[in-house]
Amino acid sequence: MIYTGYELLWIYLIYSFIGWCGEVAVAAVTRHKFINRGFVNGPLCPIYGAGAVAFAVFLPELEHHIFFLFLGGLILASFIEYMTGRLMEKIFHKKWWDYSNERFHIEGYVCLKTSVIWGLCAVVSIKFLNPLLYSLISLIPELAGMIIVWAAAVLLGIDTAGSSIAILGLKKNKRISQITAELHKTSKLLENALTLRIQNRMLKAFPEIEPAAAEEKEKVKPERFAEGCSFYKLVSLFFIGAFLGDIVETIFCLATSGELMSRSSVVYGPFSIVWGLACGLLTAILYKYRDKSDRYIFIFGTVLGGAYEYICSVFTELVFGTVFWDYSDFAFNLGGRINLLYCFFWGIAAVIWMKAVYPVLSGWIEKLPMRAGKILCNLMIVFMIINILMSGLALGRYSERQTGKIQQTAVGQFFDEHFPDERMERIYPNAKVTK
Structure with missing residues (x-):
């Protein structure tokens, strides 16, 4: 119902x-x-x-x-x-x-x-x-x-x-105390940075200064970009996961069916939103348990991945009126939305991601310069929001054309010209319009 x-x-x-x-x-x-x-x-x-x-x-x-x-x-x-x-x-x-x-x-x-x-x-x-x-x-x-x-x-x-x-x-009074403490920390950080700058200049100007004096200067731990399981870390993992997920699915389909087909969720770029969100959510939930055994992560990934894929299938059908995948021909499937084999794949992917891929990607992400990393992530967020919006409107217009419920508007005409049926079917080869 x-x-x-x-x-x-x-x-x-x-x-x-x-x-x-x-x-x-x-x-x-x-x-x-x-x-x-x-x-x-x-x-x-x-x-x-x-x-x-x-x-x-x-x-x-x-x-x-x-x-x-x-x-x-x-x-x-x-x-x-x-x-x-x-x-x-x-x-x-x-x-x-x-x-x-x-x-x-x-x-x-x-x-x-x-x-x-x-x-x-x-x-x-x-x-x-x-x-x-x-x-x-x-x-x-x-x-x-x-x-x-x-x-x-x-x-x-x-x-x-x-x-x-x-x-x-x-929490007001407590919050004021927290703000005061943060301001004190910021002041201390600026003071240390200024001191380091002067000390470095003095060492260059007067090389005869004894090395021991330089070793005594206070060391300030540099702040790293997207440290820990922060917002920008999850954003970065979303984009990397969306890209890698699209590539992996494309290769898998080519190996199993011998056909090269698009597995993208959006009209611009090779990005699978389902995989990107999965990487972000899985990391956010399992971050504190990343040192647990492979069996623990596999079971968690199998159950969570199956539930996640099922919800995504229902959501996309309700919102876009389109079924993007159908596992009705697989054994042990549930309404064609998920199947046992692919649930196991989710579990294996969770183990590989948390034990092998995530540590490497996390290290690479944290090596980005702070300013450049934030600018890049913010630009990618804006790009993906526009990309998802355009994809949703294009899919909606495609569904209208398939069901014959076409309303002639300027926006509709734009999507008819730029996203005709041929292009949409090339991007979403397995999509089925529901009535």
């Missing part, structure tokens, strides 16, 4: 309320008093709404595959919970929940017990609750429903903004 935006908004609000009720009930049982467990002041827990919407968008096709529905819900919700936890801690400098005392947890953001509960919730929502909610929502007059749901959404937005401002206000 494909839900409209109006229905998804209702699902988001309803499940946010159900989640809040559940949190309050658990708190009442364990602490014997009422506690508003939500981030906002109102009776809503937005993370439950986000999980429910993700289930409604990506999992309906698995309705008759209970195990995969459970597994998909477990992985999808765990990813949302993990990313939400990290993001909120980054913004508010506070950990809103911590599963560190639970067994099989990942940095305290997710744990096996809650993930299993999420998987069960996915099964219940897709099999039972969502059809019931769909029937109830359809009973509400459309105009009244629109007014109610948008009013609630606006109030939630205001509540969220107010809660965020209040929490940041609590």
Whole structure:
């Protein structure tokens, strides 16, 4: 079942309320008093709404595959919970929940017990609750429903903004202290840099100065570009992964089918967005576990890669109305979107990436000059945003031409001239337009 935006908004609000009720009930049982467990002041827990919407968008096709529905819900919700936890801690400098005392947890953001509960919730929502909610929502007059749901959404937005401002206000004094400390560090760095400059000039001007004096000068560790698992490191890995992924897929198709075909996701350049995002996400998630055993990374990569590929397949079909790959002819496939063999490939790729490729690429990236590296990354980000936008519009127009739903506009005419069917089919040889 494909839900409209109006229905998804209702699902988001309803499940946010159900989640809040559940949190309050658990708190009442364990602490014997009422506690508003939500981030906002109102009776809503937005993370439950986000999980429910993700289930409604990506999992309906698995309705008759209970195990995969459970597994998909477990992985999808765990990813949302993990990313939400990290993001909120980054913004508010506070950990809103911590599963560190639970067994099989990942940095305290997710744990096996809650993930299993999420998987069960996915099964219940897709099999039972969502059809019931769909029937109830359809009973509400459309105009009244629109007014109610948008009013609630606006109030939630205001509540969220107010809660965020209040929490940041609590951190104000601490933040001022942090800023003062950072300014002191910057001042010290400038002082050391100036001292080093003068000392170097004095050594050149007066070579007779004893070497011991030069050795005593304070050493300042130079700042490296994209050090650690930083934003620019992930951006760089995205572009490298997108390029290498396209090349590897092209070679693989040539070796297996004897046909040289484009594997690019965009209209400009050999870039596979699926592989680029996979490299960035995999690195961000597994960075702290890069020293784990090959078996650990293989299992993690197999499961995560399969879930990621499935979500990408659903997303591209919903957004662009086009299926870019179809594994229906493979054994052990799931709706033609993923298959067991390629899931194993994801696991092998994860091991090779984290153990062999990433350390080398990371070293090369960090050797870039700071200024040049930032300029290059920012230019590539702008280029890829434009590239993705143009690709999306070109695919949309291509789908219109294939389905006969053509609207004559200046923009449409531009894409008809510059991206005709022949060019689009050359770039996306396996694309199938869905109706």
